[in-house]
Every structure is written in C-alpha cells, then in structure tokens.
Amino acid sequence: MASVSSSPSDAYSEGLGGFLESLAASHGSLGHPQLCQRPCVHMAKRGSCSLGSACRFCHDTHSKAPLKMEKAQREIMQAMRKEDVRTLLIPHIQKRLQQLELTEKAASLLLLFGQELYSDVQHAFKDINQRDLSKLNRFLARLPLLALVKYFPSTSPTTVDAQLDLLRSELDQQRALMQGVVIQL
Numbered sequence: 108m109a110s111v112s113s114s115p116s117d118a119y120s121e122g123l124g125g126f127l128e129s130l131a132a133s134h135g136s137l138g139h140p141q142l143c144q145r146p147c148v149h150m151a152k153r154g155s156c157s158l159g160s161a162c163r164f165c166h167d168t169h170s171k172a173p174l175k176m177e178k179a180q181r182e183i184m185q186a187m188r189k190e191d192v193r194t195l196l197i198p199h200i201q202k203r204l205q206q207l208e209l210t211e212k213a214a215s216l217l218l219l220f221g222q223e224l225y226s227d228v229q230h231a232f233k234d235i236n237q238r239d240l241s242k243l244n245r246f247l248a249r250l251p252l253l254a255l256v257k258y259f260p261s262t263s264p265t266t267v268d269a270q271l272d273l274l275r276s277e278l279d280q281q282r283a284l285m286q287g288v289v290i291q292l
C-alpha cells in the first residue's frame with residue numbers, strides 16, 4: 108500500500124526554501140485586498156500553498172468570504188442596458204479610487220470608462236424600478252474595487268487589465284511604505 112501522506116509537491120519535503128516559498132505572497136495577492144484575486148483554498152486550509160508565489164489566487168488573509176450578488180439582483184443587472192450598468196457603477200468605482208488615494212493614478216482608467224458612458228444622462232435608468240436600483244447600490248457599495256471593475260461592461264478589456272496592473276503595483280507600494288513605517292516605530 109502506497110503512503111499518501113507525503114506527495115512530492117508537499118512543501119515540507121522541499122526543505123526550508125520550499126517551505127518559505129509555500130508561505131510567499133502569490134501573484135494573485137497583488138493589490139490585496141481591493142484588487143487581488145479570490146483567496147487561495149490551500150492557504151486558507153493549511154496555511155501554505157505548494158505553488159508559492161506562482162499561485163494565481165490570493166495568499167493574504169481575507170476575513171470574509173467574497174460577497175456574492177443575489178440571483179434576483181444579478182438578473183436585474185443582466186437585463187439592464189450596458190449604458191445603465193456603466194452609469195450605475197461609475198460613482199462606486201470613483202468613490203473606491205478616492206478612498207484608496209488612487210484617483211490620480213487611475214486617470215486613464217476613468218477617462219476610458221467615461222468614454223463609454225451616456226452622452227445624455229437624462230436617459231439613464233429610464234425603465235428601472237427605484238427600489239431595485241437602491242438595493243443594487245447598497246450591494247455595490249460593499250464591493251472591493253476589482254469586483255466593481257469586473258461588472259463594468261468595457262469595450263477594451265485588455266486596456267482595463269493593463270490599468271489594473273498599474274494600480275496593483277501602486278497599492279503594493281503604498282502597503283510596503285506603510286509596513287516600513289510600522290517597523291521603524
């Protein structure tokens with residue numbers, strides 16, 4: 108009978124280097140907590156991940172499970188015109204960027220999104236129930252930046268992805284700076 112207790116990918120069998128690597132921040136952690144990817148299940152379960160820094164999921168601590176939109180709300184948003192979805196999302200994205208002090212760094216992203224908005228705001232939300240709209244707004248107000256951007260129907264997703272990468276490195280620089288300050292104290 109073969110033992111299944113230690114697989115070749117087991118972090119502990121790869122020595123200290125492998126062990127440290129298994130605790131490393133991952134590719135998916137970039138921009139944590141506002142722009143990182145979903146939390147890594149291995150990290151959450153075992154406190155380590157054999158993929159180490161190459162893992163595309165987030166290795167940082169997430170206190171809560173990611174917020175999920177209710178089915179009814181999802182259907183309402185899917186039925187909305189793209190212009191309405193954009194008009195709905197833009198204030199939330201702007202607010203989050205302000206909170207993160209990223210407004211300046213996100214200028215190109217906001218410009219890009221601005222081009223995809225209604226030229227005439229009078230037409231926005233014409234056939235949408237006011238209660239549904241408030242409910243959606245309350246939900247969106249709780250989402251991290253990445254989730255908001257993912258809901259935005261953009262006409263140039265590759266440009267958006269490149270802009271997000273810039274914002275991720277900016278957030279990580281901010282974070283490193285903060286940690287530096289804490290260590291010096």
Ligand SMILES: [Zn+2]
Nearest residue numbers: 139143165167
């Ligand atoms: Zn994260």
Ligand SMILES: [Zn+2]
Nearest residue numbers: 147156162164
């Ligand atoms: Zn992982």
